Amino acid sequence: MTVRVRVAPSPTGNLHVGTARAALFNWLYARANDGVFIVRSDDTDLERSTKEYEDGILDSLLWLGLDWDEGVSVGGPHGSYRQSERFERYREVAEQLVASGAAYYDDRAAEELEELRKTAQAEGKHPGHYIRRPDQAATSGVIRLSIPQDSAVEFDDMIRGHVSFEPQDVDDFVILRTNGIPTYHLASTVDDVDYEITHVARGEDLLPSTPKHMLIARAMGADEPVFAHLPLLFGTDGKKLSKRHSATSLTEYRDAGFLADAVFNYLCLLGWSVDGDTTIFSREQAIEAFDLADVSKNPATFDPEKLEWMNGEYIRAMDLPAFMAQALPHIEKSVGRALDDAEIESFREIAALVQERTKLLPEAAEQVRFLFGNVDEYDQKSWDKVMTKDGVAEILGAASTRLSGVERWAADAIEDSLRSMLSEMEIGVGKGLQPMRVAVTGSSVSPPLFESMAALGKQRTIDRLDAARAHLG
């Protein structure tokens, strides 16, 4: 039997990290088993769903490298993969279930239902305990599924093992609203049945809904899929991951300069691992080793710091052209214009040095900014720390003079010249170079100085040394 899995985001926002990880695990499972990965749009919430969000979610999935075999935008043998285009089908199923006796119309008022819930709670029972088929049948209103009270609903979860629910603890829930629009439970289950989904791997928050979905599938005369309930993702404070902690949507990570490969790798580690001591691994390795049954039961805390570290690992692992290609858009955005060929060439001169100092792409832009414009503002902290000391003016002046005599403008020549100068002046290298660094790059933190000067060019370097000395007052 071919493995058929799906991810079903609701287009009511951007792709959430949690949904992305669920998509990732489903994708891995499909790829590991030569299965089919399906993307469906769960847009039954007509109020909040938008096409823009749907497009954004699909973009994010593709960015992460998760391609799908069937679904929205690529189509497939099952017609539409957008729930809003299948309302007729859901209504048809709901009515069939009424006809077969598995479901019933209910026109009771909200207040009446609320009373039943309160009563059950007061008796220490599940709130839905008394939400059952009333004696006299209604012919309009919502449609509820009638929960058979004779046996427990049990299943073997791939991750959690055997799980069992008593029927008294499952209420006769609504499958079709008064307005004829299906609830999530109905639409999702009908789709899973119609699309012949074999494995449903989704967040643990849906575990309590699973008996409902199984019962709908059974009432339809279908086999239920195998379930695998993934552990939830939390923020660093141990609470459910939300905007308060860090970015929660994939697009924010992409914009912040994270690499798709790094995010992919990191997300894999939230609830799973290749083995006991491999942290960095490729998609191929992940596919090779992945099994839903190996996923952890424990909720995982999303740790932005570890993701950043990992991103740095991936940045350093790139070859130079790839790094430059990734960094360039961020540099141009920072500089506010496109770079010309000569400027790109000067970037190339120190790109390798910048690369090993970059954890997030925008940091690369900060490091090379000094090459593409004048340093008209010095970093205040750097200035206060370095330029207010005695002897700074002498050092800058001497360096300016000395460098103007350097014939071959290259890092090693600059280094020789400056080192011998400081040696003659009996000034330590650490002390002596910092004022030049601030003068040339505007900050006490920068790529290595000699290479930076080489990339900047002789005249501009000397000009900046002079300008900084003048700035001393």
Place this chain on the structure above:
RNA sequence: GGUCCCGUCGUCCAGAGGCCUAGGACGCCGGCCUUUCAAGCCGGAAACGCCGGUUCGAAUCCGGUCGGGACUGCCA
């Protein structure tokens, strides 16, 4: 309140009865390297929630307890 799920370093993951004086990674601390900052290298602190039971032997199995979480809607 009820139902269900979960419980190994601060965090993520290894560990599927003896290989565990519990391993790897991030972070943290110290050192080396060093022109700043990174990177790199070396070293360190840091966990089996608790109580019983099974067993020659338990992080691993069972029970209880405590703690955390999810759900409890005509949201998904």
